Amino acid sequence: MKKDSTALLLIFLTVFIDLLGFGLLIPILPAFGLKVLNIDEAAIGIVISAYSFIQFIFNPIFGRISDKRGRKPVIVFCLLLNALGYLLFSITNSFVLLLLSRIIAGIGGSSISVAQAYIADVTTTENRSKGMGIIGSAFGLGFVFGPLLGGILSEFGYAIVGYVSAGFSLLAFILTSFLLPESLKVKVQNESEIIQPARVRKLIDVQSFKIVFKKPDLALLISLFFVLTFSFANIYGTFALLGIQVYHFTDKQNGYMFGIIGLTSAIVQGTLIGTINKYLTKKNIFIISSFLISLNLALIPYAGNFLGLAIVGFFLSIGTGLFQPTILSLISEVASEQEQGMTLGINQSMSAFARMLGPLWGGFAFEYLGYPFPFLTGAFFTAVIFLISIFYLPQRLKWNEQ
Numbered sequence: 001m002k003k004d005s006t007a008l009l010l011i012f013l014t015v016f017i018d019l020l021g022f023g024l025l026i027p028i029l030p031a032f033g034l035k036v037l038n039i040d041e042a043a044i045g046i047v048i049s050a051y052s053f054i055q056f057i058f059n060p061i062f063g064r065i066s067d068k069r070g071r072k073p074v075i076v077f078c079l080l081l082n083a084l085g086y087l088l089f090s091i092t093n094s095f096v097l098l099l100l101s102r103i104i105a106g107i108g109g110s111s112i113s114v115a116q117a118y119i120a121d122v123t124t125t126e127n128r129s130k131g132m133g134i135i136g137s138a139f140g141l142g143f144v145f146g147p148l149l150g151g152i153l154s155e156f157g158y159a160i161v162g163y164v165s166a167g168f169s170l171l172a173f174i175l176t177s178f179l180l181p182e183s184l185k186v187k188v189q190n191e192s193e194i195i196q197p198a199r200v201r202k203l204i205d206v207q208s209f210k211i212v213f214k215k216p217d218l219a220l221l222i223s224l225f226f227v228l229t230f231s232f233a234n235i236y237g238t239f240a241l242l243g244i245q246v247y248h249f250t251d252k253q254n255g256y257m258f259g260i261i262g263l264t265s266a267i268v269q270g271t272l273i274g275t276i277n278k279y280l281t282k283k284n285i286f287i288i289s290s291f292l293i294s295l296n297l298a299l300i301p302y303a304g305n306f307l308g309l310a311i312v313g314f315f316l317s318i319g320t321g322l323f324q325p326t327i328l329s330l331i332s333e334v335a336s337e338q339e340q341g342m343t344l345g346i347n348q349s350m351s352a353f354a355r356m357l358g359p360l361w362g363g364f365a366f367e368y369l370g371y372p373f374p375f376l377t378g379a380f381f382t383a384v385i386f387l388i389s390i391f392y393l394p395q396r397l398k399w400n401e402q
Contacts, residue, residue, distance in 0.1 A: 007122050008134055010180045014172050015115050015138035018079055021086060021168035022109065023146015023262070024161050027254035028154045030240040032098075036158060039095055041241055045363020047095075047102055048237045052359070054106030055352030059113045060208045063345015066114045067338070071121070072182045074114045079176060081108030083169035090162030108169070113348035117341040120332045121183035128332050130274040133325040137270025143262030151255020212346045217334045222347045225327050227385055228290075229351040231297065231378035232320065233358020238366045238374040242301065243309075246371055253306065261313040268321025276322065283389065285326050290386040292319030298379035301372035 033044045066074045085105030092098045116135055123131035153161045213219045243249035243257060276285065296316035303309035328347075335343035362374035 007181055007183060008119070008131065010175070011115055011118050012134050012138050014075065014079075014176045014180060015112075015135060016141050017168050017172035017175065018082060019139055019142025020146045020149075021082065021165035022105075023142045023258070024150035024153070024165045024168075025086075025089070026143065027147045027151050027240055027258050028158060028161055028251050030237050031154070031244060031251050031254075032158045034244070037095055037098065041238070041367040042363045043095060044237050044241070045359040047099055048359035048363075049356040050099055051102040051106040051109065052233070052352045052355035054103050055110045056349050056356060058107055058110035059349035059352055060342065060345040062110050063113045063117065063341040063343075063348070064208060066117060066184070067341035070182045070184045071114050071118045071341070072176065072180055075111045075118075075180070076173060076176050078108045078111035079169050079173040081105070083166045083173065084108070086162050086166035086169060090159040090166070110352075113345040114341065116328065116332070116344045116348070118183045120340040120344070128329045130277075132328040132332065133269040133273040136321065136325050137266045139265070141262065141266045141270075144259045144266060147255040147258030147262065149255075151250075151252040154251040208342050208346055211339070212343055215334070218331065218343065221327060221331050221334065222350055224385060224388070225331070225347060226350045226354045227381050228293070228323060228327075229354035230358045231293070231381040233355040234362040234365075234374040234378040235297070235300065236355065236359045236362065238359075238362040238371070239300070241366060242371055246301070247306065247309065249306070257306070257309060257313060260310050261317045264314050264317035265321040268318055269325050273322065273325050282326055282330065285322050286389040287386065289319045289322035289326070290382055290389055292316065293323065294379045294382035294386055297375050297382060300375040
C-alpha cells in the first residue's frame with residue numbers, strides 16, 4: 001500500500017509539473033496571437049485545435065504501446081517532446097511556427113491516457129474514482145499556478161513564458177526518469193494476444209476503436225465524455241478572448257481567472273470527490289454536475305465583471321470537478337484489466353478530437369456569430385447530457401448504488 005501511495009504521489013507530481021508548463025501558455029496564447037502575430041480569432045482556434053487533433057491521433061497509439069512496453073517509457077518520451085514544443089514557441093515569429101510548436105507539444109501531451117492507465121494499474125476498483133481524481137487534481141493545480149505565473153511572466157515577454165514552460169517539462173522529465181516506478185504487470189503471453197506490433201505503427205489505430213466501441217457501455221460512456229469535452233472546449237481560447245475584448249482584462253487578470261477555476265477544480269477532484277462518492281450515487285453526481293456545467297457555461301458571457309465571472313467560474317469548476325473523475329472511473333471499471341491503456345487511450349483520443357472541434361467552432365462562432373455563441377453552444381450540449389443522465393443512463397449501467 002505504501003509503495004502504491006508513493007507511485008501515486010510521483011505520478012501526481014509528474015503530471016502537475018508538466019501541466020504547470022502547459023498552464024503557463026493558456027492565458028497568453030490568444031493574446032500572443034492577437035497582439036504579436038496579428039492573427040484573428042478563427043486562426044487562434046485553429047492553433048488550439050491543432051494541438052488537440054495531434055492528441056486525437058497519438059493518444060490511442062501511446063496507450064497501446066504502454067500496454068505492451070510499459071507506462072514509464074511513454075511518459076518520459078512525451079515529457080521531452082513537450083519541452084521541445086515550448087522552446088519552439090519561445091522563438092515563434094509567424095503563424096506557421098506557432099502551429100508547429102503546438103503540433104510538437106500536442107504529441108508530447110498525448111501521455112495523459114497513459115498516466116490514467118498508470119493510476120488504474122496501482123488502484124483498486126473501490127479507489128478508482130479517487131485515483132482518477134488525482135490526475136484531475138494535478139490538472140487543476142497546473143491550471144492554478146500555471147496561468148497565474150504565465151500572466152505575471154508575460155509582462156517580461158512572451159518568450160520568457162515559453163522558456164519557463166520548457167523548464168518545467170524538463171524537470172518533470174528528470175523526475176520521471178529517475179524516480180517513477182513502472183506500474184504495468186501484464187504477462188508477455190497476454191500482451192501478444194492484445195497488441196499486434198503492426199497496429200502500433202498505424203497513424204490512426206482503427207482496430208483499437210473497433211474493439212472498444214463493440215462494447216455498448218464503453219461506447220456510451222466515451223461518447224458522453226466526448227460531448228462534455230466538446231462543450232467545454234468551445235471556451236478554449238475564447239474564454240481568454242472574452243476577457244480581453246469584452247471584459248477588458250489584462251493578461252494577468254486572465255491568469256487570475258484561470259487560477260480561480262483551476263483551484264476550485266483541484267480541490268473538488270483532489271480532496272472532495274472521495275467524500276462525495278460516499279453520499280451520492282454516480283447517477284446523482286452526473287445529474288448535479290452536468291446541470292452546474294450547463295447553467296454556468298450559459299452565464300459566462302453575461303457575468304458582467306471580474307467578480308461575476310469568478311463566481312460563475314467557481315460553480316462551473318465544481319461541475320467539471322465532479323463529472324470528469326466519475327466518468328473516468330466508470331470507463332476504467334467497464335474496461336478489462338488487460339485493455340486499460342488502450343481503452344483510456346481511445347477515450348483520451350476522442351476527448352482530444354472534441355478539444356479540436358470545440359476551439360474550431362468556438363473561434364468561428366466568436367468571430368462571426370458573436371461572443372456569446374461558443375458558451376451557449378457548450379451549455380446546450382451539456383444540457384443534453386443532463387437529460388440523458390436522468391432518463392437514459394440508469395437503464396444502461398449498474399450505477400444506482402454507491
